[in-house]
Amino acid sequence: MPLRLASSEANFEARFAAFLATKREVSEDVDAVVRDIIARVRAEGDAALIDYTKRFDQLDLSEAGIAVDAAEMDAAMERVDRDTLAALEFAHKRIAAHHARQMPKDDRYVDPIGVELGSHWTAVEAVGLYVPGGTASYPSSVLMNAVPARVAGVERIVMTVPSPRGELNPLVLAAARLAGVSEVYRVGGAQAVAALAYGTQTIAPVAKIVGPGNAYVAAAKRRVFGTVGIDMIAGPSEVLIIADSENDPAWLAADLLAQAEHDAAAQSILITDDAGLADAVEAEVERQLARLPRGAMAGASWRDYGAIILVSDLAEAVPLANRIAAEHLELAMEDAEAFVGKIRNAGAIFIGRHTPEVIGDYVGGSNHVLPTARSARFSSGLSVLDFVKRTSILKLGPDQLRALGPAAITLARAENLDGHAASVAIRLNPES
Amino acid sequence: MPLRLASSEANFEARFAAFLATKREVSEDVDAVVRDIIARVRAEGDAALIDYTKRFDQLDLSEAGIAVDAAEMDAAMERVDRDTLAALEFAHKRIAAHHARQMPKDDRYVDPIGVELGSHWTAVEAVGLYVPGGTASYPSSVLMNAVPARVAGVERIVMTVPSPRGELNPLVLAAARLAGVSEVYRVGGAQAVAALAYGTQTIAPVAKIVGPGNAYVAAAKRRVFGTVGIDMIAGPSEVLIIADSENDPAWLAADLLAQAEHDAAAQSILITDDAGLADAVEAEVERQLARLPRGAMAGASWRDYGAIILVSDLAEAVPLANRIAAEHLELAMEDAEAFVGKIRNAGAIFIGRHTPEVIGDYVGGSNHVLPTARSARFSSGLSVLDFVKRTSILKLGPDQLRALGPAAITLARAENLDGHAASVAIRLNPES
Incomplete structure (x- = not known):
């Protein structure tokens, strides 16, 4: 059963604050292991990559090769079915078009005293893109990370992706080719992050590392921060839906479950002023869970972290939404536009009943790499700005x-x- | 003696690469101590702040009070002499005017399919500003950190500054008042960072922490990153001067020493195509060192990390400058403008012989918080962008x-x- 809160309860504030403070991630203490891995990659280079990959991915890179070559990339393109490739291309085009608008402009001016001031933007020269292996190896994430870098003008985009027992998702390689990734290496974990930050005989170092990963990858990124730039440390995904009474409970349930199926630590929250709708959505979630292939995962997430918050008036949802600072915020209501201006903290807002969050995951054009775990209070989704830097000018x-x-x-x-x-x-x- | 390199030497590339790889900071292993301090502040709040401050700053906060009150701020304003206050106000006005131009604009548009996309910028609600104590307590840094936050629209700017034995620099308090800092607390070190990130009974938590600090402060910021946003981890300062033959060696020497006097780990580098000028600057540095109050510090920096690089043609300086990626780059040459477009990696560029870097430290208007230790390859100086975040919109x-x-x-x-x-x-x- 998801958590049920009502703003009319006497102890609502205390319960809501406790809900906000809930930690959804086990913070594994992997830091000592990661420190050793980084030190060894710095000292031994490729040899360390080969050894760790044998151990963690059951793959001998001295045979398979650290680099994925052009022939493998070609073969991957062949293996992807035509419809999926077309959908990837469609997504790619929309993402590129939207991100092109984000390119910041140089500013150069003379002040009343005659002092010249300016801001000059340039692209980061080389970027590393970490892509997880196995079931979390998403071609859409390759597009979302690589396209803004390419639009920014990054010349060298280096992708690392672990290939357990030699397996690589051909869709991931196809997305890399579409997005203009320059080099692909079949390494993962903290060793991949170390190689990107410090370089090895085969992998030249980059200046910034982006992309999601497990606790080891996150700890490694935190450690190399300063030597290279990093993007945010991504946590489990979350959605907040604010819904008026005029909604189809099945649609809302589907959206809550789309989030919940990501991860047992994902979080789906519904705020509504209609107790009947709340009940209907909850029943509908159970119904849909039964037929969802990833139902076990989604069910765990919904049970452990899901929540339904009943308010007396939807206006009450505004401060709650700003405190939750959700990665994804769906406004499934009549006057959604009026709400947008009141939202201070959210990674992305999806307006109206016909904008399910999933559109933003793939083909909306905006980026799906968004701040999680309340970090929308202080950070933004991935954009072209993450791949450029500003030099200030004084004369x-x-x-x-x-x-x-x-x-x-x-x-x-x-x-x-x-x-x-x-x-x-x-x-x-x-x-x- | 500073390092001397010449691009004509046979082993120049190897020596230059070794120079680039020189570490200027002892990386103290303070992480375990910092972890404990953070845990205790989270658990005990004010009581932990009081205890640590007794121990580290020889000050009893249960008597002095954690917060600096309005009367103390007023008293500080009274103690600052009129000229200095006027200079602070002049600097404040120029910094505010320049940063106002950095405010990003919302973007909302409809694509050919009829999809509405947008970017909506909002200010971070509350920001913590760490200010070091003692000799590194600079009023100019208070302006440089607080003004962009205020321009961005941050409502709550919380400053923490250690006050060893109760001493607080009145200029720092005056700068805080000018810049619109909302609250000031006399705590420092990792305990101040923990208080800002997690809150105590007296200090409400913030969403982002900025400002320079020692190894403990840096380690604490790294640890709380994710719970709150942080700015870059600042290292010792550096300047690179590219100079043609038409320069007064005394001017260049003064600029090299202005950087060197910051810290024994600061770095001053001169690149020139004129061997005679190089010799003259070196002699002039020695002469000026003798009469510089902070000569011991500046001398150590110059001796240990300073460098003079002789090139056959100033065009050779471009790739070297881009690899050095200096925090400050002075172009003391005839056709400096032509050089600017070729510079890819630099925190700030100071154009021409009449733009010493020091102007940017105080009154140029641009920010003096700039990427150090080659991080200009992937990051920018502090700006309004550091205090706003973008929500993406899809409809x-x-x-x-x-x-x-x-x-x-x-x-x-x-x-x-x-x-x-x-x-x-x-x-x-x-x-x-």
Whole structure:
């Protein structure tokens, strides 16, 4: 049974706060193991990759090769059926078109004193894309991570993907080719992250690493942060649906379960002002669970982390939604547009009854890599901005230096940085 | 003696690569201590802050109070001399004006299929600003961190600053007041980071923590990353000056020393095509060092990490500069503008002989919080973007769902996510 809360209960605030504080992830203490793996890859390079891959993936890379070659990529394209390839291409086109709008513009201007200031954007030169293996190896994620990098102008996009017992998902390779991934290596885990960050004989290092992974991958990314850039540390997925009474309970149940089937730690939440709808959705979830192939997973998620929150008025849902700060927020209501402006914290908003979150997972065009676990309070979904960086520009002539210099000297002296003061003073008073 | 390299040497590439790989920071292993401090602050709140502050700052917060009150802030304003306050106000105005241009714009549009897509930017609600104590307690840093947050629209800016034996720099408090900091607490170290991330009885938690700090602060920020957002982990500062022959060696020496005086691990690098200038700058550095109050610090930095690189042609400096990826890059040359477009990796560029980097530290208007230790390859200086986040928006009607739905279903099935497929299919075929 999912959690049931009602805003009319006396102890609602305490129960809601406890619900918000629920940890959905077991934080495995893998840090010591990861530290050793990274140190060994730095010291031994390819040899360490070969050894770890034998151990963890039951694959001998000295035979299979660390790099996936062009012939393998071609073969993968052949193996993908025509409909799926067409759908991938459709998704690719929509994602590329949307992300092209995100490219930031340079800004260069002269202020009233004559000082020139500016911001100059450039692409990161090389990016590593971690792709999980096995059942979590999603071609859609390859598109979502690689396309913004390509749109940003990243020249070298390096993908690593573990291939347990040599198996690689041909769809993942096809997506990599579509998205313009430059190199693919069949390594995974913390050893892949270490190779991307520090380089080996075969894999040249990158400047930034993105993509989801298990606890080992997350710990490794946290450790190499600083040597390279990383994206957010992704947690289990979540959806919050705010629904008025005019909804088909079956549609809402399907959306809750689409989220829940991801992971036993995924979270699906419904907020509604209609107690009857809440009951109907709950019954419908049970009905649909019975016929869902991943029903065991989805059922565990719904039982352990699912929640239905009854409010007296949908306006009450606004502050609750902002505190939940959901990765995905569906607004299944009549005046959804009016709600959008009131939402402060959400990774993505899906407006209206005909915009199930799943559209955003694949073909909406927006990115499906979104902040989880309440991190929408301080971070954004993946975008072109994650693959560019800004250099600030300052240009003064002698007149501007005379105008700005004295204040700089005053502040430098107040901070006891006389060398700073001298660097300006020497230009203002050449005799000093 | 600083390192001397010449691109004409046979082993230049190897020596340059070794120079790039030089670690300037001792990575203290403080992680275990920090873990314990964070755990105790989470468990005990204010009591832990009081205890740690007694121990580390020789201050009894149960007497002094954790919060700095309005009367103390007023008193600090009184203690700052008029010239310094005017310079702070001048800097504040320029920083605010420049950062106002960085505010990203919402984007909402309809694509040819009729799908509505958008990006909606909102400010982070509450931000913590860590300010170091003692000699590294810089009012300019308070402005550089707080002003972009305020410009972004952050409502609550919470500053923590250790006050060893009760001492607080009045200039730091004055800068906080100017910049619109909402709350100030006299705590520092990992305990301050923990308090900002998790909250205590006195300090309500924030969503993001920014600001420089020592190894303990850096380790704590790394640990709380995910619960809250953090900015980059700042390392020791660095400057790269590319200079043609037409420079006053004394000016260049002053700029190299302004950087070196920050920290014994700071780094100052000169690239020039004029061997005579190189010699003159080196001699001039020695001369100026003798009369610099922080000469011991600056001398150690110059000796241990400083470098002069002689190139046969200034064009050779471009790839070297991009590999160094300096925090600060000064272009002290005739055709500096032509160089700017070729620079891929740099935190900030200072164009021409009359733009010493120090202007950017205080009154240029651009931010002085910039990526160090080659991280300009993948990250940017602090800006308004660090205090806002983007919610993506998607809106389909029945027609758009019919157009996009089938591809989504195909991809969901290819990923074995039948619940995803069902969430779209149920809307397309209500009888299913």
